[in-house]
Amino acid sequence: MKSLPLRKQIEEIVNLTDEEFAFVLEHFQQRIFKKHQIVIHEGDYAKYEFFVLKGLMKVSRLYSNGKEHILKFGIENWWVTDFEAFHRKTKSTLMVSCLEDTDTLAIDLENKEKLSRELPKMQSFFLTKTTDRYIALQKRILCFLSSNANDRYHNLLTIYPGLIQRVPKAMIASYLGVTRETLSRLTKADT
Amino acid sequence: MKSLPLRKQIEEIVNLTDEEFAFVLEHFQQRIFKKHQIVIHEGDYAKYEFFVLKGLMKVSRLYSNGKEHILKFGIENWWVTDFEAFHRKTKSTLMVSCLEDTDTLAIDLENKEKLSRELPKMQSFFLTKTTDRYIALQKRILCFLSSNANDRYHNLLTIYPGLIQRVPKAMIASYLGVTRETLSRLTKADT
Numbered sequence: 547m548k549s550l551p552l553r554k555q556i557e558e559i560v561n562l563t564d565e566e567f568a569f570v571l572e573h574f575q576q577r578i579f580k581k582h583q584i585v586i587h588e589g590d591y592a593k594y595e596f597f598v599l600k601g602l603m604k605v606s607r608l609y610s611n612g613k614e615h616i617l618k619f620g621i622e623n624w625w626v627t628d629f630e631a632f633h634r635k636t637k638s639t640l641m642v643s644c645l646e647d648t649d650t651l652a653i654d655l656e657n658k659e660k661l662s663r664e665l666p667k668m669q670s671f672f673l674t675k676t677t678d679r680y681i682a683l684q685k686r687i688l689c690f691l692s693s694n695a696n697d698r699y700h701n702l703l704t705i706y707p708g709l710i711q712r713v714p715k716a717m718i719a720s721y722l723g724v725t726r727e728t729l730s731r732l733t734k735a736d737t
Numbered sequence: 738m739k740s741l742p743l744r745k746q747i748e749e750i751v752n753l754t755d756e757e758f759a760f761v762l763e764h765f766q767q768r769i770f771k772k773h774q775i776v777i778h779e780g781d782y783a784k785y786e787f788f789v790l791k792g793l794m795k796v797s798r799l800y801s802n803g804k805e806h807i808l809k810f811g812i813e814n815w816w817v818t819d820f821e822a823f824h825r826k827t828k829s830t831l832m833v834s835c836l837e838d839t840d841t842l843a844i845d846l847e848n849k850e851k852l853s854r855e856l857p858k859m860q861s862f863f864l865t866k867t868t869d870r871y872i873a874l875q876k877r878i879l880c881f882l883s884s885n886a887n888d889r890y891h892n893l894l895t896i897y898p899g900l901i902q903r904v905p906k907a908m909i910a911s912y913l914g915v916t917r918e919t920l921s922r923l924t925k926a927d928t
Contacts, residue, residue: 616882629868677867681824683871683878688798692806723884
């Protein structure tokens with residue numbers, strides 16, 4: 547199992563011995579998905595949280611009028627799931643799908659809780675990652691409040707390096723909450 | 738020290754003995770603020786995270802053009818600080834102030850980390866609360882993406898019961914990212 551990126555991310559926060567990392571890995575399973583595959587359908591239980599080793603996932607909400615709002619992209623080293631459905635064991639209100647062939651390490655809630663209990667360092671790691679995610683979302687909220695699409699666009703360039711070359715412009719516009727025309731203006735102003 | 742609401746909130750997630758709760762409380766100090774008092778100025782270090790026992794706090798960003806964007810209100814039982822500045826020990830980019838006389842229990846980062854280490858149940862509590870916060874912000878992002886001010890308004894009514902009677906309309910509009918006129922339409926449609 548290609549697990550080095552996971553170890554690297556954990557060790558940015560807490561140190562692990564080889565034995566401890568082997569123990570961590572026992573709680574994960576490798577899951578591989580094809581491009582366009584839907585990993586979690588709306589209405590499904592979200593059994594796993596995925597650590598992206600390679601590939602590109604998308605978390606979005608579909609509306610009855612056919613519109614799709616993109617909440618999040620998951621590139622290499624990101625954690626992806628419907629967090630509410632996963633943590634509260636409720637049915638998913640979001641869709642998780644793959645925009646490229648995607649390799650992941652998947653953990654279910656029971657294993658995440660067991661790991662947190664039996665190796666408190668890992669709980670500390672999960673707490674730090676969740677805090678980081680919360681801080682990142684606060685910044686996105688502030689960008690929305692300032693109604694400044696340019697800020698939102700540059701925020702996206704910062705947090706997802708290289709993404710703009712990997713996904714269709716319509717999806718970038720959906721993530722930013724702007725029209726295609728506004729996005730064209732932003733990308734042109736940037737070149 | 739009036740600490741019952743804190744114990745109640747912790748025990749919704751993990752059980753504590755009287756001795757354990759006494760140990761938890763040793764890590765907090767009571768901090769009382771007056772209406773209009775600024776608790777964290779932009780540029781300050783955010784030394785404490787506050788649990789609101791009574792009163793009302795506001796977390797906002799001030800812009801050079803005089804505009805204020807409200808990121809969060811903190812009513813009873815909410816946790817308030819500039820989370821980025823607090824957790825990363827950086828200078829605050831937000832302002833935390835009081836809209837009413839406010840009683841809090843305050844914890845600094847060293848004590849929060851010590852408590853998490855020495856009583857892993859508390860780390861579990863902090864992880865659950867941070868996950869809850871993250872899920873709540875995701876919902877707010879989805880409301881922004883749908884550009885539906887009505888959804889945002891009803892989301893606010895749900896997460897802050899009674900708030901609308903406690904703060905000026907201009908602040909509600911700032912939190913929602915709408916004009917005063919739009920807010921008037923929303924509140925009228927709701928009566």
